[in-house]
Amino acid sequence: MPELPEVEHARRSLERWVKGSRIDAVRVADARILDEGVRPTTVIRALEGRKVVAIERRGKWLRIVLDRGRVFSHLGMTGKWVRARAANAKVSGDDALVRFEKVRIDVLVGKSASRRSIRYLDPRLFGRFVVVPGDGADLAVWTSLGPDPLLDGIDVDALLAKLARRRLPIKPTLLDQTVLAGVGNIQATEALFFARVDPRRPASSLSRKEVAAVSRGIMKTIHETIAMQSVGEEISYVEEPNAVNPFTIYGREGTPCPRCKKPLGKMILGGRGTVFCVSCQH
DNA sequence: AACGGAACCTGAAAGC
DNA sequence: TGCTTTCAGGTTCCGT
Numbered sequence: 001m002p003e004l005p006e007v008e009h010a011r012r013s014l015e016r017w018v019k020g021s022r023i024d025a026v027r028v029a030d031a032r033i034l035d036e037g038v039r040p041t042t043v044i045r046a047l048e049g050r051k052v053v054a055i056e057r058r059g060k061w062l063r064i065v066l067d068r069g070r071v072f073s074h075l076g077m078t079g080k081w082v083r084a085r086a087a088n089a090k091v092s093g094d095d096a097l098v099r100f101e102k103v104r105i106d107v108l109v110g111k112s113a114s115r116r117s118i119r120y121l122d123p124r125l126f127g128r129f130v131v132v133p134g135d136g137a138d139l140a141v142w143t144s145l146g147p148d149p150l151l152d153g154i155d156v157d158a159l160l161a162k163l164a165r166r167r168l169p170i171k172p173t174l175l176d177q178t179v180l181a182g183v184g185n186i187q188a189t190e191a192l193f194f195a196r197v198d199p200r201r202p203a204s205s206l207s208r209k210e211v212a213a214v215s216r217g218i219m220k221t222i223h224e225t226i227a228m229q230s231v232g233e234e235i236s237y238v239e240e241p242n243a244v245n246p247f248t249i250y251g252r253e254g255t256p257c258p259r260c261k262k263p264l265g266k267m268i269l270g271g272r273g274t275v276f277c278v279s280c281q282h
Numbered sequence: 283a284a285c286g287g288a289a290c291c292t293g294a295a296a297g298c
Numbered sequence: 299t300g301c302t303t304t305c306a307g308g309t310t311c312c313g314t
Contacts, residue, residue: 270285
């Protein structure tokens with residue numbers, strides 16, 4: 001369930017695993033991950049034989065650049081790229097699926113042409129896997145993304161100007177990917193806590209000082225989350241067994257606010273669960 | 283135009 | 299134990 005930091009982790013992993021390799025075989029285990037009407041054979045034909053030139057990220061989107069064509073991968077809520085043990089032989093239909101596997105890509109790496117196998121897993125199927133063959137254009141959702149905090153930084157005045165035109169509460173506004181690309185429910189929750197800004201405040205009501213504080217909060221939570229996950233090879237999500245909640249207030253409703261010790265509250269804003277301190281976020 | 287709510291899916295955890 | 303409900307880090311569409 002990825003926000004910017006997890007997608008960045010996925011990008012770095014994919015880069016290590018398949019950059020410079022040649023795609024040898026592809027299997028689509030569940031066609032529902034493809035866009036409506038797209039057939040697995042179309043995807044397979046577009047990918048097999050292609051060379052992987054680069055793995056890029058913008059917001060929560062991955063763009064896998066091939067020598068001809070490109071793949072856009074969005075992880076939705078439960079998407080994940082993993083590396084699996086590759087068999088010696090070419091992929092065959094009855095090779096075991098990894099649990100929740102939707103797409104499998106086998107590549108050949110280096111002079112020795114050793115085989116590697118990566119799998120896209122996605123139990124809830126909210127992710128997307130879009131192949132644009134040939135010299136196709138970028139997806140509209142990709143081109144319309146706002147500034148990416150990691151790639152572009154956050155321009156406080158530009159953000160302030162953008163927020164001035166929004167009436168929605170600041171929290172759901174931050175989740176709008178055309179405002180800033182990659183901010184998700186956890187980051188927005190954490191950033192507003194760090195900035196001491198009430199998530200219900202109309203976006204247009206924030207002062208420049210507050211927008212600057214929110215910007216710093218976003219950078220802080222992104223950098224800290226990336227630092228945490230770069231510790232291990234495998235990414236672990238909060239809700240997975242044995243995982244410890246690494247966040248400051250997300251998922252901690254009812255427990256004392258780390259700042260003022262009053263119990264943290266929770267409400268639904270823009271349809272999303274929102275934890276905040278009623279007492280010290282204004 | 284702008285908003286809330288539902289829809290898309292499935293698994294895990296909490297509640298009873 | 300087992301059935302039911304709730305919730306989930308995302309996006310898009312639909313009706314008011």
